[in-house]
Amino acid sequence: MTTYYTNCNLWTGAESQPIPxxxxxxxxxxxxxxxxxxxxxxxxxxxxxxNGQFVTPGLINAHVHLSMDPxxxxxxxxxxxxxxxxxxxAARQLLAAGVTTVRDCxxxxxxxxxxxxxxxxxxxxxxxxxxxxxxxxxxxxxGDFVEGVDGESNMSxxxxxxxxMRKAVRTAIKLGADNIKVMATGGVMSxxxxxDDTALTVAEMAVAVEEAHNKHRTVAAHAQGHAGIQxxxxxxxxSIEHGIYIDPQQVQSMIAHRQYLxxxxxxxxxxxxxxxxxxPAYMTRKNDAVRDDFFEHLKMVFKTxxxxxxxxxxxxxxxxxxxxxxxxxxxxxxxxxxxxxxxxQGATTIAAKLLKVDxxxxxxxxxxxxxxxxxxKDPLQDIHALMQPDKQVxxxxxxxx
Numbered sequence: 001m002t003t004y005y006t007n008c009n010l011w012t013g014a015e016s017q018p019i020p021x022x023x024x025x026x027x028x029x030x031x032x033x034x035x036x037x038x039x040x041x042x043x044x045x046x047x048x049x050x051n052g053q054f055v056t057p058g059l060i061n062a063h064v065h066l067s068m069d070p071x072x073x074x075x076x077x078x079x080x081x082x083x084x085x086x087x088x089x090a091a092r093q094l095l096a097a098g099v100t101t102v103r104d105c106x107x108x109x110x111x112x113x114x115x116x117x118x119x120x121x122x123x124x125x126x127x128x129x130x131x132x133x134x135x136x137x138x139x140x141x142x143g144d145f146v147e148g149v150d151g152e153s154n155m156s157x158x159x160x161x162x163x164x165m166r167k168a169v170r171t172a173i174k175l176g177a178d179n180i181k182v183m184a185t186g187g188v189m190s191x192x193x194x195x196d197d198t199a200l201t202v203a204e205m206a207v208a209v210e211e212a213h214n215k216h217r218t219v220a221a222h223a224q225g226h227a228g229i230q231x232x233x234x235x236x237x238x239s240i241e242h243g244i245y246i247d248p249q250q251v252q253s254m255i256a257h258r259q260y261l262x263x264x265x266x267x268x269x270x271x272x273x274x275x276x277x278x279x280p281a282y283m284t285r286k287n288d289a290v291r292d293d294f295f296e297h298l299k300m301v302f303k304t305x306x307x308x309x310x311x312x313x314x315x316x317x318x319x320x321x322x323x324x325x326x327x328x329x330x331x332x333x334x335x336x337x338x339x340x341x342x343x344x345q346g347a348t349t350i351a352a353k354l355l356k357v358d359x360x361x362x363x364x365x366x367x368x369x370x371x372x373x374x375x376x377k378d379p380l381q382d383i384h385a386l387m388q389p390d391k392q393v394x395x396x397x398x399x400x401x
Contacts, residue, residue: 001046002027003397004039008050009378013057013349013363016341017380024055026370029396033366054378054385056344057364058100058371058395060351061325063220063241063262063311066090066115066129067108070270070319080109080154087111090314091126093321096401098386098393100371101128101362103355105220105241105311106135106143106181108155113176125400128371130355132220133172135181136165136208141199142187142222156183159200162207169211179355180212182237184221185228188271188286189316195244195290196225205235218356220262224290226250233259239354241311242267243301244294251306260307260354263298265336266328267313274318283317298336308338309354310347326386333383340380370397 002025010022012034023039025032033040041047066087087107094102104112112131119126135156137143143156157168169180182205186193193199205221212219218239221232226245233240233253239260240246246261254261268291276284301308310332312324329347332338338346352362361369374392377385393401 001044002032002041003046003048004041005048005050005055006039007052008374009052009054010034010364011054011056011344011380012365013345014365018054018378024364026397029370029398031364031366031368031370034364050374054375055364056373056375056379057348057362058373058393059098059325059347059386060101060310060355060362061094061099061312061314061347062103062239062309062351062354063105063264063313064090064094064102064321065106065313065315066102066104067111068315070315070317070321078108080111083108084111084114087115088122088126090321091115091129092124094314094325095125095127095393095395097322097325098373098391098401099127099325100393100395101130101352101355101357103130103132103179103311105132105179106155107131107133110134110175117176125395125398127395128357128361130178130357131176132179132181133175133177135183135222136168136200137183138199140192141183142185142190142193143183144190159204162203165200165204165207166211169208173212173215173217178217180208180217180219182208182219182221182232184223184232185225187222187224188268188283188290191280191282194225195286196227198225198228198231200231202231202234205232205237209236216356218354233257239309242313244290244297246297246301248300251301251304255304255306258307260309260350261301262309262311262354263294263301264311264313264328265294265298265331266324267316267319268294269327269331270316270318270320270324279317295335298332302332302336302338302342307350307354308342308346309351310343323387326384329383329386340383343383344379371395
């Protein structure tokens with residue numbers, strides 16, 4: 001039996017505007033067909049009248065940290081059980097917000113990998129997870145946090161040579177990582193470095209790229225300072241995460257080499273808005289020093305053809321899972337000059353290509369997963385339509401919120 005959703009404004013992800021008076025069919029969790037006018041239903045099929053509402057693909061957030069708690073802001077001395085409980089809670093919040101697919105970009109104890117493997121045992125749906133497991137950091141670099149009750153670093157693989165990187169990446173892929181995260185620069189949350197510090201070397205990251213690409217995996221580089229961004233690009237990574245000090249020449253190189261940018265603007269905004277009284281001084285100081293530059297560089301990026309993908313860095317201080325994706329897209333449009341189409345594609349079609357799931361989800365095309373949202377207003381006219389609290393969220397054809 002096919003369920004036909006009728007009388008809607010349908011944006012499959014392939015058009016510049018929603019298709020009016022549209023219908024689409026769903027069977028066995030997948031889109032069967034789309035069209036306009038009357039649906040070709042049979043007597044045993046179900047018809048659902050959407051009363052002129054707007055339908056879009058489910059959102060994709062390509063940079064979250066399920067193991068982190070945006071309210072506690074504590075990476076030290078947590079058990080694997082605590083991390084797992086937090087990750088399940090975060091995943092459920094993301095799904096209720098309309099995020100049907102996530103890429104975790106660094107997860108303590110490889111909990112994201114385990115959640116992907118055990119999701120059918122949870123009894124409640126969570127987003128489709130593209131896991132990275134533990135990221136790759138140099139000793140003392142961004143990512144070398146104390147994580148675990150035994151005082152060991154269970155947050156990252158600590159690598160200090162190409163050979164150590166090769167071993168760590170092979171281990172991560174063996175355990176189930178679909179993406180490899182490498183730390184190319186310092187960061188806001190690490191106390192002993194600066195954002196413009198370089199971290200992993202070109203040679204080390206190139207090994208990560210070689211090993212990941214040999215196994216059809218991707219590599220994402222935490223890269224904030226200009227020199228570290230260039231190192232990561234020279235190593236051949238698939239995406240630059242954050243990219244605060246990206247310049248026009250790097251943008252053009254990324255376009256030519258089909259690399260992606262995942263900017264995560266919501267992370268510095270959340271710290272600026274909510275973190276001044278509770279966060280360490282080094283964190284707010286570093287954040288204040290780069291926030292305005294970040295926005296200025298993104299304004300430049302959105303005037304180009306670079307593929308920009310939605311990611312929020314959710315889990316970082318005050319950067320929430322339940323609303324951050326919508327806040328990120330609003331920042332793109334309201335503060336950085338992105339069009340609503342750029343924003344929506346960055347959270348659907350383009351994101352699916354980066355994550356290499358575009359043959360399964362990301363658009364509402366026949367044969368792909370029926371992950372979709374039903375909204376009262378058109379996000380291609382007003383991106384804030386995604387913030388509707390009572391939106392309908394469907395995953396694999398079933399309503400989950």
